[in-house]
Amino acid sequence: MTRTPVNVTVTGAAGQIGYALLFRIASGHLLGPDVPVNLRLLEIPQGLKAAEGTAMELDDCAFPLLRGIEITDNPDVGFAGANVALLVGARPRTKGMERGDLLSANGGIFKPQGKAINDHAADDIKVLVVGNPANTNALIAQAAAPDVPAERFTAMTRLDHNRAISQLAAKTGAAVSDIKKLTIWGNHSATQYPDIFHAEIAGKNAAELVDDEAWLADTFIPTVAKRGAAIIEARGASSAASAANAAIDHVYTWVNGTAAGDWTSMGIPSDGSYGVPEGIISSFPVTTANGTYEIVQGLDINEFSRARIDASVRELTEERDAVRELGLL
Numbered sequence: 001m002t003r004t005p006v007n008v009t010v011t012g013a014a015g016q017i018g019y020a021l022l023f024r025i026a027s028g029h030l031l032g033p034d035v036p037v038n039l040r041l042l043e044i045p046q047g048l049k050a051a052e053g054t055a056m057e058l059d060d061c062a063f064p065l066l067r068g069i070e071i072t073d074n075p076d077v078g079f080a081g082a083n084v085a086l087l088v089g090a091r092p093r094t095k096g097m098e099r100g101d102l103l104s105a106n107g108g109i110f111k112p113q114g115k116a117i118n119d120h121a122a123d124d125i126k127v128l129v130v131g132n133p134a135n136t137n138a139l140i141a142q143a144a145a146p147d148v149p150a151e152r153f154t155a156m157t158r159l160d161h162n163r164a165i166s167q168l169a170a171k172t173g174a175a176v177s178d179i180k181k182l183t184i185w186g187n188h189s190a191t192q193y194p195d196i197f198h199a200e201i202a203g204k205n206a207a208e209l210v211d212d213e214a215w216l217a218d219t220f221i222p223t224v225a226k227r228g229a230a231i232i233e234a235r236g237a238s239s240a241a242s243a244a245n246a247a248i249d250h251v252y253t254w255v256n257g258t259a260a261g262d263w264t265s266m267g268i269p270s271d272g273s274y275g276v277p278e279g280i281i282s283s284f285p286v287t288t289a290n291g292t293y294e295i296v297q298g299l300d301i302n303e304f305s306r307a308r309i310d311a312s313v314r315e316l317t318e319e320r321d322a323v324r325e326l327g328l329l
C-alpha cells in the first residue's frame with residue numbers, strides 16, 4: 001500500500017537550524033522510514049533564494065521519501081494542508097533590544113502564522129515551536145488559532161532534555177541509553193529546571209546515585225540551563241545541528257510514542273498540573289502514544305525542585321502578561 005505523503009512545513013528554512021533539519025526530515029527521521037513527506041519551506045522574501053538553494057540540494061539527494069518541495073513567503077500557502085509545522089524562524093535579540101521589543105517583534109511573526117495555521121492547516125496539525133522565546137511564541141501562535149485544539153501547540157525543551165541526559169551520563173559514567181525519566185520543567189531559558197530526582201540510571205534512582213546536591217545546584221543545573229550561551233561562546237553561532245536533532249526527536253516521539261518505562265520533556269499548555277497555571281506553555285514530563293501526549297502525574301516534588309519549578313513558571317507568567325499587554329493574546 002502506498003501511504004499518503006505527510007505535509008511538513010518548516011519556517012526559517014534558510015537558517016542554520018533549517019539547513020540541519022530538512023535533510024533529516026526528507027530522509028525519514030522525523031516520522032519514520034516508511035512515511036513519505038512533502039516539504040513546505042516558509043521564509044521571508046530575503047530568505048527565498050537561499051531556501052531555493054537548499055531545495056536544489058534536497059533534490060540532489062534523491063531521497064526516496066521526499067515527494068515534493070514548495071517554497072513560499074506566504075504563510076497561507078506555507079501552512080496549507082500542513083500536518084506537521086516546525087516554527088523555527090524567529091526574530092533574534094539584537095543589541096539594545098529589550099525583552100518587550102523581542103516579544104513584540106516575535107508577535108509580528110507568530111500571530112499571523114498561528115492564524116494561517118488556524119485557517120489552512122490540516123485537521124490533525126501538530127505544531128512545534130523552536131524559535132525563541134519558544135514557549136511564549138507557541139502561546140502567541142496558539143492564541144491566534146482558536147479552532148485548533150490548544151494541545152497541538154508545543155514548544156521545544158527536548159534539546160535541554162538531551163543536554164541534561166548527556167551531562168548526567170558524563171558525571172556517572174553511565175551510558176546515555178541507561179538514563180530514563182529525566183524531566184525539564186518550565187521555560188526554555190536560563191530559569192529552566194532539569195530534574196533528576198525521578199530519573200533512573202540502569203533502574204536506580206539518579207539523585208541517590210549522584211548523592212551530591214552541591215554538584216546538582218552549582219554544576220549540573222547551570223551547565224544545562226546555560227548550555228545555549230556556552231555553545232554561542234565556543235562556536236560563534238547558536239546551536240544548530242543539536243537543535244535540529246532535538247526537533248526531530250520531539251516530533252518523532254510525539255508521533256511514535258515514548259518507550260515503556262520512560263518519558264520525555266515537552267513544552268505544552270498547562271492543565272494546572274503540579275501547580276503550573278493553566279494555559280501557559282511550560283515544560284513537563286510527558287508520555288506519548290498514538291500521536292497524543294499525557295503529563296506524567298503523581299510525582300513527588302521536593303522543596304529543592306518546587307522552588308526551581310516555581311521560579312521558571314514565574315518567568316513564563318511574566319512573559320504571558322507582557323504579550324497580553326501588547327495585545328498578542
Ligand SMILES: NC(=O)C1=CN([C@@H]2O[C@H](COP(=O)(O)OP(=O)(O)OC[C@H]3O[C@@H](n4cnc5c(N)ncnc54)[C@H](O)[C@@H]3O)[C@@H](O)[C@H]2O)C=CC1
Pocket residue numbers: 011012013014015016017018042043044046047088089090091092109129130131132133134156157159160188238239240243
Ligand atoms: N528551543 C530551542 O531549544 C532552540 C531554539 N533556537 C532558536 O531557533 C531560532 C532559529 O535559529 P537559527 O536557525 O539558528 O536562526 P537563523 O537566523 O540562522 O535562521 C532563522 C531563519 O528564519 C527566517 N525567518 C525570520 N522571520 C521569518 C518569518 N516570519 N517566516 C519565516 N521565516 C522567517 C530568517 O530569514 C532565517 O533564514 C532562533 O530563534 C533560535 O534562538 C535555537 C536553538 C535551540
Ligand SMILES: O=C([O-])CC(=O)C(=O)O
Pocket residue numbers: 132159227228229231238239
Ligand atoms: O541560546 C540560544 O540562543 C539558542 C538556544 O535556545 C539554545 O541553544 O538553547
